[in-house]
Amino acid sequence: MQTVNISHVAEYVDEEVKIAGWVYNKRSSGSVIFLILRDGTGFIQAVAVKGEISDGDFQTCDELTQESSVVISGKVRADKRAPGGFELAVTGIEVVQIADEYPISLKKHGVDFLMERRHLWLRTPRQTAILRIRHEVIKAIRDFFDEQGFVLIDAPILTPSACEGTTTLFSTEYFDSTAYLSQSGQLYMEAAAMALGKVYCFGPTFRAEKSKTRRHLTEFWMVEPEMAWVDLDGNLKVQEELVSYVIQRVLEEKKNELETIKRDTGRLENIKPPFPRISYDEAVEILHKCGVEFEWGNDFGGGDETVLAEQFELPVFVHRYPSSVKAFYMKPDPERPEVCLSADLLAPEGYGEIIGGGQRIDDLELLASRIKEHNLPEEAYEWYMGLRRYGSVPHSGFGLGIERFVAWICGLDHVRETIPFPRLLNRIYP
RNA sequence: UCCCUGGUAGCUCAAUGGCAGAGCAACCGGCUGUUAACCGGUGGGUUGUAGGUUCGAAUCCUACCCAGGGAGCCA
Numbered sequence: 305m306q307t308v309n310i311s312h313v314a315e316y317v318d319e320e321v322k323i324a325g326w327v328y329n330k331r332s333s334g335s336v337i338f339l340i341l342r343d344g345t346g347f348i349q350a351v352a353v354k355g356e357i358s359d360g361d362f363q364t365c366d367e368l369t370q371e372s373s374v375v376i377s378g379k380v381r382a383d384k385r386a387p388g389g390f391e392l393a394v395t396g397i398e399v400v401q402i403a404d405e406y407p408i409s410l411k412k413h414g415v416d417f418l419m420e421r422r423h424l425w426l427r428t429p430r431q432t433a434i435l436r437i438r439h440e441v442i443k444a445i446r447d448f449f450d451e452q453g454f455v456l457i458d459a460p461i462l463t464p465s466a467c468e469g470t471t472t473l474f475s476t477e478y479f480d481s482t483a484y485l486s487q488s489g490q491l492y493m494e495a496a497a498m499a500l501g502k503v504y505c506f507g508p509t510f511r512a513e514k515s516k517t518r519r520h521l522t523e524f525w526m527v528e529p530e531m532a533w534v535d536l537d538g539n540l541k542v543q544e545e546l547v548s549y550v551i552q553r554v555l556e557e558k559k560n561e562l563e564t565i566k567r568d569t570g571r572l573e574n575i576k577p578p579f580p581r582i583s584y585d586e587a588v589e590i591l592h593k594c595g596v597e598f599e600w601g602n603d604f605g606g607g608d609e610t611v612l613a614e615q616f617e618l619p620v621f622v623h624r625y626p627s628s629v630k631a632f633y634m635k636p637d638p639e640r641p642e643v644c645l646s647a648d649l650l651a652p653e654g655y656g657e658i659i660g661g662g663q664r665i666d667d668l669e670l671l672a673s674r675i676k677e678h679n680l681p682e683e684a685y686e687w688y689m690g691l692r693r694y695g696s697v698p699h700s701g702f703g704l705g706i707e708r709f710v711a712w713i714c715g716l717d718h719v720r721e722t723i724p725f726p727r728l729l730n731r732i733y734p
Numbered sequence: 735u736c737c738c739u740g741g742u743a744g745c746u747c748a749a750u751g752g753c754a755g756a757g758c759a760a761c762c763g764g765c766u767g768u769u770a771a772c773c774g775g776u777g778g779g780u781u782g783u784a785g786g787u788u789c790g791a792a793u794c795c796u797a798c799c800c801a802g803g804g805a806g807c808c809a
Contacts, residue, residue: 331771349769407745409745409758411746419801516804537785660808
C-alpha cells in the first residue's frame with residue numbers, strides 16, 4: 305500500500321493508501337471517531353467506525369491524544385461533510401508514539417506562552433503557512449537575481465569591526481582578539497561588485513540594538529545587492545522590479561497559504577512598477593501638510609513613515625535624505641551636496657522601511673574625509689578605501705529586510721512570526 | 735535607557751476592599767457524521783516576588799522580577 309502526502313489524496317479517490325502524520329484533533333460520537341490528521345502538506349479527516357475495523361484498532365483510535373504520531377491506512381473518498389472535501393475511511397492504524405498532554409490547544413493563547421513554545425507553535429496551520437510564504441519569498445528573490453545576471457556572494461559573518469560604526473554590535477571572542485557579528489555585508493559586496501559587476505549576498509544580520517517593537521529582531525535576514533556602473537535611478541528600478549516580482553510570485557504560488565492566514569490580497573495585486581518617488585524635501589512637506597511636527601534634517605520615525613506611506617497606494621521611494629542622517633559612504637548629490645543619493649522604500653499598510661539603499665561614494669579623497677569625520681578607525685577601512693584607488697566606478701546597492709517584507713506580504717502585526725526561531729531583545733529561547 | 739499597559743487554575747479570562755470563579759484542557763461516563771463537536775460528572779489556586787496599609791488585600795501603597803506595546807536606533 306502506498307504512503308501518500310495529504311496534499312495529493314485527491315489523486316487516490318477510492319484507493320486504499322497510508323498517511324503518516326500527527327493527530328491534530330479528535331472528535332467522537334461514541335461509535336464514530338473523527339481524527340483530523342496533518343502531515344506537513346495538509347490536513348485530512350480520518351473516520352473510524354466501530355464494527356468496520358477491528359475492536360483493537362477502534363480502541364487505539366479512541367486513545368489517541370493531540371499530536372500523537374500515527375500511520376493510518378484507509379480508503380480515500382470524496383465527502384461533502386469532510387473539511388477539504390476528502391476523507392479517509394480508516395482500515396488500520398499503527399501508533400508510532402502517543403503524545404503527552406499537548407500544551408498548545410486549539411483555543412487562544414497569549415504571545416508569551418506561544419513564544420516559549422515556538423518549537424511546537426510552528427506546527428499550527430497559520431505558522432506553517434507563513435513559513436511556506438517565507439520560503440517562496442526567498443526562492444523568488446534568488447530567482448530574480450539569477451535571471452538578472454547577479455552572482456551570489458556570501459559575506460563573512462565574523463567581521464573585524466563595524467561596517468557603519470554606529471549601531472551596536474554583538475561581539476565574540478576571536479582567539480586573542482574580538483570579532484563582531486556582521487550587521488551588513490555591504491562593504492564586502494562593494495568589493496565583489498568590482499570583481500563581478502552585479503552581486504548580492506543573502507544572509508543573517510545581527511544588531512544588538514535594544515529595540516522592542518513589532519518591526520525589530522536582533523537576528524534577521526537581509527538580501528544586499530551591489531551593482532557596479534549603476535546610479536541611484538538604476539538602483540531604484542531594480543528595487544521596484546524585485547519587490548513586484550516577489551509579490552506576484554507569492555500571489556501565484558501561495559494562494560492557499562494566503563487564504564489560511566486570511567490575508568486580504570487586494571492591495572498586493574496592484575503592486576507593479578513604477579513606484580512613486582518623492583524627495584526627502586517633498587516628504588517633509590507632506591508631513592507638515594498632514595499636521596505632523598517635523599524638522600528638516602531629522603530622520604523619519606515609525607509614525608512618520610506610516611503617514612508618508614498612507615499617501616500612496618504603492619510602496620514609495622523617499623530619496624535624497626540629508627547626508628547627516630545616512631551612512632558615511634552615501635554619495636552626495638552633485639547638485640546639492642547637503643543631501644545624498646540615498647533612498648528608502650516605504651511599504652504600505654504601516655509596514656515602514658523595507659529597503660534602504662543608495663549610490664556609494666566613489667571618490668577616494670571624499671571617502672577618506674568622511675571616515676575621519678565619523679571617527680571610524682582608518683586602518684579597518686584601508687581595504688575599503690582601496691576599492692576607490694584601483695579603478696573606482698559609480699556603484700549602488702541596497703538592503704532588503706526579509707522579515708519586514710514577509711510581514712507585509714502576510715499582513716502580520718509583528719515580524720516575530722516571519723522567522724522560525726526569532727531572536728528578540730529578551731528572548732533567545734528556544 | 736526612557737514612557738505606557740499587564741501578571742489570578744495547564745490555557746484564555748472574570749472577580750475593584752468582604753466566601754477566588756467560568757469556559758476550555760485533563761480525568762470518568764454518554765452519544766453511529768463530528769466540523770475549535772456536544773451533554774453529565776470529578777480533580778485542579780503560595781492571585782509574579784518581597785514588604786507595607788487595613789478588622790480584612792487578587793483588589794490600595796512601595797520596591798523588584800517577568801512579559802507586551804511604543805520612543806530612540808534601524809531592515
